Amino acid sequence: MKSLTARIIILNYNGEAMLPLCLPSIVEAARQAETKTAITILDNLSTDQSDSYVRKNFPEIEFVKAPANRILCSYNDFLPKIAEPIAIL
Numbered sequence: 001m002k003s004l005t006a007r008i009i010i011l012n013y014n015g016e017a018m019l020p021l022c023l024p025s026i027v028e029a030a031r032q033a034e035t036k037t038a039i040t041i042l043d044n045l046s047t048d049q050s051d052s053y054v055r056k057n058f059p060e061i062e063f064v065k066a067p068a069n070r071i072l073c074s075y076n077d078f079l080p081k082i083a084e085p086i087a088i089l
Helices: 019-032 050-057 071-081
Strands: 005-012 036-043 062-065 086-088
């Protein structure tokens, strides 16, 4: 079907150790979804190597740094910028 589009947005803060545990299954689920689904990591100014890890191992995932670490409120700044009508947080 793939006519609508969706975006999975994963909030991250120093989650480099967790990313290898969760991203493979999220990427696979997005590939198999009936709706075309993109993935974004919304990073709350991490000080670890999350950015490098994602860019090296998952180049298909968009990595966006929030302008400030507003915890969950970082979604409020980012959501108006996406084109997809469906957002999965």
